[in-house]
Amino acid sequence: MKNTATAQITTIHDVAKRAGVATATVSRVLNNTAPVSDSTRKIVQTAIDELNFVPSPNARKLSWGKTFTIACIVPFFTRPSFVERLRGIVGVFEDSDYDLIVYNVESARRRAQYFNEVPRPDRCDGVIVVSMTPNDNDVNALKRFNLPVVLVDSHHPQFHSISENSEEGAAKAVNHLIELGHNKIAFIGGPLKDTLNFEATSSARRLKGYKQALQNANIAFKDDYVCVDNNFAIGSKNGNTVKAFTLQLMRSNRPPTAIFAASDFQAMGVMQAARSMGLRVPEDLSVVGYDDIELAEHLSLTTINQSLRLSGERGATLLLETLSILSTESKKENSSLSHQSFIDDDAEKVIHEKVPVDLVLRASTAHSLDRQHPVI
Amino acid sequence: MKNTATAQITTIHDVAKRAGVATATVSRVLNNTAPVSDSTRKIVQTAIDELNFVPSPNARKLSWGKTFTIACIVPFFTRPSFVERLRGIVGVFEDSDYDLIVYNVESARRRAQYFNEVPRPDRCDGVIVVSMTPNDNDVNALKRFNLPVVLVDSHHPQFHSISENSEEGAAKAVNHLIELGHNKIAFIGGPLKDTLNFEATSSARRLKGYKQALQNANIAFKDDYVCVDNNFAIGSKNGNTVKAFTLQLMRSNRPPTAIFAASDFQAMGVMQAARSMGLRVPEDLSVVGYDDIELAEHLSLTTINQSLRLSGERGATLLLETLSILSTESKKENSSLSHQSFIDDDAEKVIHEKVPVDLVLRASTAHSLDRQHPVI
DNA sequence: CCGGTTTCTGAAAGCGGTTTCATTATATGC
């Protein structure tokens, strides 16, 4: 008696039978893909409503030869910034016909696996790659079936991409510090190269922007002021290294008065470390981060906003656009099936979009009160 | 010439033709679902390898009547605590045959939509609901097709669930403060009830635990010490409210010496606010959070660890187990198709698992140096 | 009122797999 009457899934046949028509007709009113007389349309629609019929996504996919699925390969949980980007992506697909499957890369093994297995037309209609620069194998895998691909937060000549200008952002951060009178500015960042090919390069580019800004201001670049955490790899707790760097810097005989961190997450570590040794931020030490993750606001951290969420949104939208262009193109093909080989020609028209980077002023930076030789 | 030769997807027919066998045979070696002679098996396998054949997931799904997909309905997957849980869930399914589709709820509309549309056997084989207590409609929707369901971080008598004991956790937090000599302990939390039915109740339960702990220690409950942010709703920036609460509390004529926040995120706001008015944590104010998100470690925040990730893992595993039980059961049915109605009887055997809550001692709490009437 | 369109509809053939059923080849038993 406690048997919850399990509802059966109604199929298109049930509807057809009930309406006294062929399944083809039902299909036609579902997709209004061909003229159906008003009278039968009404009958069918009633049957659909009464039976509460929803076509099986899978059958549909199989029949249409589309998957209505977007694959997103992303080093998902490793850093807050990825989550923000993902949020932008998810938001776009929520309102579309596409399902989004997130493939979370947390190891080199997975990375290779996903790049090889996922970009197949029977798995997805398009691929978004976040924060990973495809290597040669990846490129092959991605191109094999000519699926539309968009890179978010990375760049490759052969694929659409949405990225930010890290050099510019970093320069803005450092310029801000310079304008505040700082000239002893240190850099703390992640590794410059990395097996997984992601996040790494951004640190490198930010370092480059840092150097550039110094040079423009005629401040000598000092090797000791650059701390790069080569263990900032997957899943590692970067906190300790960053703290160690900070302590080391601040205890040196020429401590910096400001630190530019390559990410907000690292900036937080810097602030923690500074406080732990009794230094006040920003009075004793100015700190600038990068990313403007949600956290930054709560920490009152001055940082560089790189429109994380927007980048995800733009990437997703770009993919959607590509998808719809392709589908109209394939319709054209039907009428004139001649120019097969021309399709690929728009490989030329690869789109590379830049997302703006802006300084967000908060309370972690202040004028330099540099005492040239601090008493220790 | 720049035409990247787009590979064609090879089908089971291609393989069959190449191997000179019927598709049925290929299918059999793929799933070894029936005896195949070693010789033909080898031939087929070779063909598979040579053609690099991977069966189409969709065709398979359709044919098997399974989707090999798990739906995960989760609010704001960007909130750190949800991300942690999701991380646990994702980890489990990565190693399974199932794809995971995440449905991100950010509005009441979406919530209703997802609960109505997603739990259908043609969309997924099972559902994980995170941090949302199903209402009556939801329950109907979830039960309609008798899909296996697991709730993570919520509770309902009719569904499996993984949850934590918020009262207990809160009590541990408050007891810790009491043991440190505090007796002016304030509570800052999110709303106690909410249209979306999630997150709210956890604040309420933590408040309950707070009250209980006070009572046990014979400390009078004080209404002014309870600050509940009813705007901690969708997308709102809770930071400001929390800060306002903190300032208000600390500027009152009987400021607390300790604050227990219902989440780490809010605890961070408290710490920020305290610092902004020149108070030191923990010297002038002790702060305890809840959740033990990654952040907490970096903030040296004393908090309650509620095994966020573990809860996701357990939930996912439980669903997987249910799934495999169901599939073996349905096999049994094949042989003796009598006891259809008995299957539902194990609705009795709903599993409710609790995940441990533990105090994590860090540096945001200290002994109370209460000056009974602080000079202001 | 008739040939020729146009509009509407049903039967049937896919989509790419799995599975049943029937058939043939091979073993086994007596």
Added chain:
DNA sequence: GCATATAATGAAACCGCTTTCAGAAACCGG
């Protein structure tokens, strides 16, 4: 050595939907 169980395989049906193809019905000009 023959009846019979068993193993191995192919042909065909099926999963639920879409789409082609072809036929029926309605429409139209002359």
